[in-house]
Amino acid sequence: MTRNRCDPADGLAVYRVGGTVRDELMGRNSEDADYVVVDASPEEMQSRGFRPVGRDFPVFLHPDSGEEYALARTERKSGHGYHGFVFHTGPDVTLEDDLARRDLTVNAMARSSEGELIDPFDGRRDVEQRVLRHVSPAFREDPVRILRLARFAARFPDFRVADETRTLCREMVIDGEVDHLVPERVWQEMARALMEVRPSRFLEVLREAGALAVILPEVDRLFGVPQAAAHHPEIDTGIHTLMVMEQAAVLDAPLAARFACLVHDLGKGLTPREQWPRHIGHEKTGLAPIREVCERLRVPSECRDLALLVGEFHLHAHRALELKPGTLVKLFERIDLYRRPERWQPFLLACEADWRGRRGLEDRPYPQAEFLQRALAATETVNARPFVEQGLKGPAIAAALHEARVREVAALICK
Numbered sequence: 552m553t554r555n556r557c558d559p560a561d562g563l564a565v566y567r568v569g570g571t572v573r574d575e576l577m578g579r580n581s582e583d584a585d586y587v588v589v590d591a592s593p594e595e596m597q598s599r600g601f602r603p604v605g606r607d608f609p610v611f612l613h614p615d616s617g618e619e620y621a622l623a624r625t626e627r628k629s630g631h632g633y634h635g636f637v638f639h640t641g642p643d644v645t646l647e648d649d650l651a652r653r654d655l656t657v658n659a660m661a662r663s664s665e666g667e668l669i670d671p672f673d674g675r676r677d678v679e680q681r682v683l684r685h686v687s688p689a690f691r692e693d694p695v696r697i698l699r700l701a702r703f704a705a706r707f708p709d710f711r712v713a714d715e716t717r718t719l720c721r722e723m724v725i726d727g728e729v730d731h732l733v734p735e736r737v738w739q740e741m742a743r744a745l746m747e748v749r750p751s752r753f754l755e756v757l758r759e760a761g762a763l764a765v766i767l768p769e770v771d772r773l774f775g776v777p778q779a780a781a782h783h784p785e786i787d788t789g790i791h792t793l794m795v796m797e798q799a800a801v802l803d804a805p806l807a808a809r810f811a812c813l814v815h816d817l818g819k820g821l822t823p824r825e826q827w828p829r830h831i832g833h834e835k836t837g838l839a840p841i842r843e844v845c846e847r848l849r850v851p852s853e854c855r856d857l858a859l860l861v862g863e864f865h866l867h868a869h870r871a872l873e874l875k876p877g878t879l880v881k882l883f884e885r886i887d888l889y890r891r892p893e894r895w896q897p898f899l900l901a902c903e904a905d906w907r908g909r910r911g912l913e914d915r916p917y918p919q920a921e922f923l924q925r926a927l928a929a930t931e932t933v934n935a936r937p938f939v940e941q942g943l944k945g946p947a948i949a950a951a952l953h954e955a956r957v958r959e960v961a962a963l964i965c966k
Contacts, residue, residue: 559599559614564589566646566661566669573657576678586620587649587661590642593622608638623649626689647671654696655703656684684713691719694728698740698766701756705747712756720760729765737766738848745809750800751793754813769840770813772820777828785910786828788819795908802904808897810854811861812904814841818862837862857894860886861901868902871919871926876960879926880953888927899923929963930956 566587574581588596593609601611601620609622622640625648646661646669653659656674663669672686683703690696697720704712723729744753754770757763764771774789785791792813799812818837819830841862845855867874867882874882888895903917938951 559601560586560588560620563591563599564646565620566663568650568661569653569658572660572662572668573674573678575662576660576675584618586618587623587646588620589623589644589646589649591622592642593640596620596622609640624652625649626652651687652689653686654690654693654699656686657703659686681707681710682713683707683710683716685716685719688719690716691723691726691728694723694732695736695740697723697729697757697760697762698732698737698744701753701760701762702740702744702747704756705744705750705753708749708752712759717759720762724761724765729762732766734848738850741848742806742810745796745813746806748800749797750809751796754793754796767844769817769820769844773816776819776822778819778830779828783909784912788816790910791908792816794910794913795904798904798907798913799901802900804900804904805897807854807857808861808901808904810850811858811897811901812908814844814858815862815865815901815905817841817844834863834866857897857901860894861898861905864898865902865905868899868919868923869906871923876957876964879923879960880930880956883927883930883956884953889931895927926960926963929959933959 566589567584568587569585571581571584593603593611596609596611597603600614602614604610604612604619605621608624611620612618613620623644623646624638624640625644627637627639650659650661650669650671656672656677658674659670659672660674661669668675677684683700685696685700700712700716700720704710741753744750747753754763754767757766758771758774770789770792773792774787776788777786778788778791780786783791785794792815795812795815796809799809804812814837816833816837817840818833818835821836821840822830822833838859841858842855844850845858850858864882864885867878871879883889886894886898899920903920906917906919907913907915933952933955935948935952938948943951
């Protein structure tokens with residue numbers, strides 16, 4: 552670790568910790584570094600110019616680089632959930648004490664300013680063997696760690712979850728610890744997991760632990776629900792959802808589209824068993840559970856709105872080449888594309904991911920997207936000025952715009 556001669560951290564026992572050390576061992580580029588300071592007080596940190604930002608425990612920002620420096624600490628469980636902890640800092644807290652409170656061995660390593668690797672829990676071994684393993688039984692004290700475990704499994708799909716860690720997660724679910732998760736933290740971890748290289752692993756690990764049924768029961772109930780094999784060779788709706796999420800990652804879709812992929816088929820989980828494997832009207836049926844998930848987890852409005860649109864209209868997109876011009880224009884208007892054009896690409900990507908998220912059909916083309924793009928472009932040549940000049944007002948202008956757009960799409964189809 553190279554420091555300037557006048558660095559406020561000079562003379563402190565500073566260690567680089569966590570993900571940057573892990574990523575360095577894996578040969579990966581890393582995010583901003585985090586540091587732990589041993590044998591220092593909050594007063595000393597502030598006297599050196601560090602700016603305090605931690606509410607629950609002493610965390611400081613470097614006055615020049617803005618990087619985070621936290622005092623070494625221990626934690627003791629005092630209640631349920633993420634906030635149910637009492638933290639202790641002081642000269643008696645060692646670096647090993649601080650590393651011991653971390654979640655996974657691959658995240659519980661440090662580097663000294665001289666470059667020495669401090670690895671009391673064999674994190675380097677687990678990096679080399681591609682294993683995600685909890686540091687200690689204290690893992691069970693914080694249910695967020697199950698979410699983090701699942702997220703790291705999505706980031707590092709070639710890592711397996713240690714058997715003893717999976718067992719511990721199951722015990723936490725049985726003990727009811729997952730019931731105390733805070734919605735904001737669930738969404739925070741889920742949103743990050745959805746943007747990882749293999750987001751389906753997030754669901755798989757949660758399901759193996761029994762946590763998916765607690766956190767996302769609407770998604771968990773999709774597993775075991777059959778679909779018509781002619782359209783879905785994978786048959787199982789839950790498997791299909793995993794495959795759609797995989798395709799969303801392949802397409803490099805944004806977060807709103809990936810969340811839409813996660814919840815687009817929730818209506819199939821509500822289909823009466825006697826109607827299986829058909830799911831008539833599942834698009835409409837699925838809107839209520841999508842809203843419930845979004846309300847419960849306090850999902851941002853951008854993600855919620857797109858999820859509802861994809862849930863309701865993904866089959867319209869799939870049948871685009873068969874739809875009448877009027878139906879196509881109604882689709883554009885219902886998505887509100889003339890005022891919210893930024894929704895269009897995420898909507899199409901989510902629909903394409905759904906189309907390709909089927910066993911053996913992952914590489915099939917999606918000409919519907921290109922056709923829908925051309926149809927929308929044709930309608931965008933229409934503007935309201937001529938109708939205003941004719942003296943039309945309010946609803947009459949809207950109706951005239953609609954009919955003009957329909958004519959443009961009809962002309963496109965006839966070419």
